Amino acid sequence: MADVVLSIENATKVYGSGPAATEALKDVTLQVERGEWIAIMGPSGHGKSTLLQLMGGLDRPTKGNIYLDKSDITRLSQGDLARLRGHKIGFVFQFFNLLPHLTALENVEMALWLGGMDKHLSRSRGLHLLDQVGLAKKAGNFPNALSGGQQQRVAIARALANDPDVLLMDEPTGNLDSAAEADLLERLSMLHEGGKTLVIVTHNPAVADRAQRRVRVRDGRIVGETNNA
Amino acid sequence: MNLWKFVWRNLIRRKGRFAFTLAGVAIGMAAFVALMSIGQGLTNEIKRQAQGLGANLVVTPNGWCAYEQISVLTGEQLPEAIPMSDLEKIRSLPGITAVPYLNEKTAFRNQPVPVVGIWPEEMRAMQKWRLAAGRYFSGQDEQGVVVGFAIAQQFKLKPGDEFTVRGHLMPVLGVLQETGTKDDIAAFIPLQVAQRIYGVDGKVSFIAVQVADLDHIEAVSLKIQEVANVAVVSDKQLLSSILSIVGTVGAAMQAVAAVGVVAAAFGIINTLLTAVYERRREIGIMQAIGCSHRALFIAFLLESSLYGLIGGLLGVVLGGFAAYLLGPHFAAQNTFTAALRQAPTLGLDGPTIGYALGLSIVLALLAGLYPAYQAAKLTPMEAIHHG
Numbered sequence: 001m002a003d004v005v006l007s008i009e010n011a012t013k014v015y016g017s018g019p020a021a022t023e024a025l026k027d028v029t030l031q032v033e034r035g036e037w038i039a040i041m042g043p044s045g046h047g048k049s050t051l052l053q054l055m056g057g058l059d060r061p062t063k064g065n066i067y068l069d070k071s072d073i074t075r076l077s078q079g080d081l082a083r084l085r086g087h088k089i090g091f092v093f094q095f096f097n098l099l100p101h102l103t104a105l106e107n108v109e110m111a112l113w114l115g116g117m118d119k120h121l122s123r124s125r126g127l128h129l130l131d132q133v134g135l136a137k138k139a140g141n142f143p144n145a146l147s148g149g150q151q152q153r154v155a156i157a158r159a160l161a162n163d164p165d166v167l168l169m170d171e172p173t174g175n176l177d178s179a180a181e182a183d184l185l186e187r188l189s190m191l192h193e194g195g196k197t198l199v200i201v202t203h204n205p206a207v208a209d210r211a212q213r214r215v216r217v218r219d220g221r222i223v224g225e226t227n228n229a
Numbered sequence: 230m231n232l233w234k235f236v237w238r239n240l241i242r243r244k245g246r247f248a249f250t251l252a253g254v255a256i257g258m259a260a261f262v263a264l265m266s267i268g269q270g271l272t273n274e275i276k277r278q279a280q281g282l283g284a285n286l287v288v289t290p291n292g293w294c295a296y297e298q299i300s301v302l303t304g305e306q307l308p309e310a311i312p313m314s315d316l317e318k319i320r321s322l323p324g325i326t327a328v329p330y331l332n333e334k335t336a337f338r339n340q341p342v343p344v345v346g347i348w349p350e351e352m353r354a355m356q357k358w359r360l361a362a363g364r365y366f367s368g369q370d371e372q373g374v375v376v377g378f379a380i381a382q383q384f385k386l387k388p389g390d391e392f393t394v395r396g397h398l399m400p401v402l403g404v405l406q407e408t409g410t411k412d413d414i415a416a417f418i419p420l421q422v423a424q425r426i427y428g429v430d431g432k433v434s435f436i437a438v439q440v441a442d443l444d445h446i447e448a449v450s451l452k453i454q455e456v457a458n459v460a461v462v463s464d465k466q467l468l469s470s471i472l473s474i475v476g477t478v479g480a481a482m483q484a485v486a487a488v489g490v491v492a493a494a495f496g497i498i499n500t501l502l503t504a505v506y507e508r509r510r511e512i513g514i515m516q517a518i519g520c521s522h523r524a525l526f527i528a529f530l531l532e533s534s535l536y537g538l539i540g541g542l543l544g545v546v547l548g549g550f551a552a553y554l555l556g557p558h559f560a561a562q563n564t565f566t567a568a569l570r571q572a573p574t575l576g577l578d579g580p581t582i583g584y585a586l587g588l589s590i591v592l593a594l595l596a597g598l599y600p601a602y603q604a605a606k607l608t609p610m611e612a613i614h615h616g
Binding site: 087100106110159 | 511515517520610
């Protein structure tokens with residue numbers, strides 16, 4: 001039987017209330033196996049990002065359940081949910097989302113600190129992570145002194161900080177040029193080969209082509225799945 | 230990376246705003262500390278003068294107000310109101326030494342100088358005066374002055390120089406050694422001479438009484454009021470009634486200064502609320518990578534408390550310095566304290582500094598509560614989707 005790491009069961013998300021209420025997700029069920037690479041595709045505004053955010057515990061479904069490693073994260077307190085995000089999930093967003101007043105290394109160290117790592121250990125671990133994304137020499141640079149591709153790599157190093165099982169990415173190539181995009185895809189492949197579970201929301205066919213499975217979302221529902229050969 | 234480093238980086242990232250907010254706290258605290266320290270300096274000075282009085286009881290006319298009472302300590306001019314006959318009755322009581330004071334004023338080289346009429350020998354015994362130069366009075370009726378140390382310095386007087394008391398020329402007989410009390414800034418003449426010059430025959434301003442047995446102060450005080458129609462206060466009562474007035478004035482001034490500190494606290498609230506708004510997106514990222522609401526709350530509280538700590542420290546330094554420079558000037562403008570010694574004195578002590586810093590930090594923490602709450606209540610989605 002497949003090892004399911006992340007499972008969404010009948011999740012519905014409604015924003016607002018009364019006549020202004022909008023259903024962003026409607027009764028969605030999706031299972032993600034450990035080590036799988038999934039691309040979530042679909043038009044803008046149809047619920048892809050909402051789905052990703054529910055998976056990562058950034059938001060709670062209005063109805064339905066979400067299981068990470070078989071435990072229901074919709075029942076967790078705010079504090080436990082924050083801890084879970086810090087340890088088991090790595091986020092990468094479209095807009096690189098580094099903290100602008102911290103250096104590349106400090107941005108990574110921040111995640112390590114929030115994960116509870118000792119200050120001295122976090123320095124060497126942070127440098128190691130930056131080295132893995134080829135940015136050891138830029139460790140002391142502030143984000144505004146890094147290119148878009150470099151910032152995205154720092155964000156990936158940060159997402160990997162506490163060795164999470166699952167990486168959730170929202171349009172990670174959205175603001176990259178083609179060279180940086182190719183470089184990022186290579187790194188994602190390496191992560192996948194290393195056993196990480198990747199769930200990527202994307203419009204980019206090149207990214208989707210690398211995934212094992214494509215999930216199509218439209219009007220808040222999953223309308224189709226394709227397995228890549 | 231740790232919490233303090235993170236908070237510090239946040240604090241100084243908008244340098245202008247940091248500096249202006251900090252300046253608000255520092256200026257508010259400086260005003261508060263300066264007034265507190267000036268008040269403290271005055272209190273210390275008054276206590277010192279009270280110790281220098283050398284008497285346990287002060288006999289005054291009935292119905293003297295606090296202003297007149299403080300003049301006992303400062304050596305200011307006083308109405309002459311106790312008849313010599315009362316003095317004699319009091320002196321006849323057993324177990325006490327009583328010496329009269331006639332506090333008047335003269336102008337010397339166009340400067341006001343307190344002139345005190347005394348009984349030379351009794352006074353010297355009570356005050357344990359020593360001479361820095363010249364000689365002391367040789368009799369109860371000698372036409373001459375003995376001047377305090379500060380007066381001698383101010384007018385460059387030495388024995389043999391001439392001094393005028395209400396137009397009467399008199400030789401300077403001697404100069405007293407420095408006492409650190411009001412005696413330094415007065416000129417002394419024998420009581421009989423003073424009564425003649427000022428035309429107040431048979432009257433004195435007040436009487437200082439030393440009681441041999443301290444256990445009988447109460448009894449002696451009652452006895453004095455039996456034999457003469459006078460009021461009696463102990464040196465401690467005198468001190469506490471004067472301190473209560475100075476304290477009330479000081480507390481009122483501090484309350485005004487505290488308004489400045491509170492206004493600065495609102496400056497902190499403003500700055501931090503702006504910061505919460507500006508950093509919404511970052512707050513969301515922090516939450517996404519595992520930062521709890523509690524940690525965010527604490528981070529903002531620490532940021533505001535740093536305003537309190539740094540602003541408080543700057544305020545203590547600035548305020549202490551201002552008090553040192555301006556204290557004597559303020560004291561000179563105040564009728565209650567004008568005659569006290571007006572050298573720069575540092576009234577700041579450990580407890581005062583601790584109190585000021587504590588106030589600053591507590592206020593800053595209170596100011597940080599609302600912005601910290603605003604930051605902590607953001608959900609990751611609200612924060613990330615902002616802007």
